[in-house]
Amino acid sequence: MLVDVHCHLDHKYLHDQLDAVIDRARKAGLKYILTSGVNVTSNRNALAIARKYPDIVKFSAGLYPIDLLGHVDVEGLPRQAEPIDIEEEFKFITQHKDEVFSIGEVGLDxxxxxxxxxxxKENLQKILDFVAKIKKPIILHTRKAEKDVLDMLESxxxxxxxLHCFMGNKKLIQRAADLGYSFSIPPVIVKLQHFQMLVEMVNIDQILTETDAPYLSPHSDxxxxxxxxxxxxxxIAKIKKISEEEVEKNIFKNFEKIFL
Ligand SMILES: [Zn+2]
Known part of the structure; x- marks a missing residue:
């Protein structure tokens, strides 16, 4: 009963071999995979993927902070050359409300x-107001702007x-934990001391799993x-000194509380 609350199945690398990727995920024990859109085209692609594998893939509607500005040229993802009309995209999300599992990734960079x-910040505030209205869980990108995101969320x-891939310092981790937010941990924890420290600090009830695939691989090759x-x-089992089964069950319970 594993969950990946944040990845990008519409990225060319995964999309080109999607059947095999989904098959390997099933064999590994994945029950839910949330694929995040990042812009207008990417949201449509992500929704199409969720429809293709409805028993395991769910659609997270995203508006990546940089894509919103219309500055994107990322290899493998649909480009967003013009700023996004945020209200138009809110309409699209509202129209597909029943198929939208969560909102994200969104945030600041x-x-x-x-x-x-x-x-x-102006864009993120609009998104936070929108999320409060449509009552969906939110998955946040906070790169080098962790404090600003927490300031905005707190109000x-x-x-x-x-909080996806949260790189904030101990003080910010503690603050986010005290606010009751969850942290999704990528597999790169096997080599990044930061995430090991985060897992040590935060109660297991506030921990989720993600991959951010195809990014942040734990393997260099x-x-x-x-x-x-x-x-x-x-x-996580090693750090928390509990069995893998227990970690798995606990994280699934956390997932149910937020997403189901
Ligand atoms: Zn991501």
Whole structure:
């Protein structure tokens, strides 16, 4: 009963071998895979993938902070050359409300486009207001803007919040944990001390698993994919000193609480 709450199955690398990727995920024990859109085209592609594998893949409607600005040129993902009309995309999401499992990834990015932070924040505020209205869980990208995202979240009443790949320092981890938010941990935890420390600090009831596939692979010679969630489970079991089965059950319970 494994879950991958955040990946990009519409990315060319995974999309080109999707049947095999899904098959390996099933064999690894995955029960739910949330595929995140990042822009207008990517949302439509992600929804189509969820429809193709309805028993295991769910659609997360995303508006990546950089795509919203219309600055994207990422290899393998549909490009977003023009700024996104956010209200139009809210309409699309509302129209497909029953098929939208969650909202994300959305958030702030201060690694790229830090000079446009006011506009990024304006967009994120619109998204937070929208999420409060449609009552879906939210999956957040917080790269180098962890404190700003927490500041904004704190003034909402949103409870079903997952911080994806959270790289904030101990103080920010503690603050997010105290606010009741969850953290989804990628398999790259096998080599990143930061995530090992995060798992040590945070109660197991606030931990989820993700891959961010095809990014953040735990293996230098292979791209990431949902089947690798197993490696995160192993590492959490080691850190928390409990069995893998117990970790698996606990994380599924956390998943049910937020997403089902
Ligand atoms: Zn992602």
């Amino acid at each position: 201060a690694k790229f486009c830090a000079d446009q932070m006011p506009k990024q 909402t009443s949103l409870k079903k919040v997952d 292979r791209q990431n994919e949902p089947a690798f969630v197993r490696e995160t489970i192993k590492m």
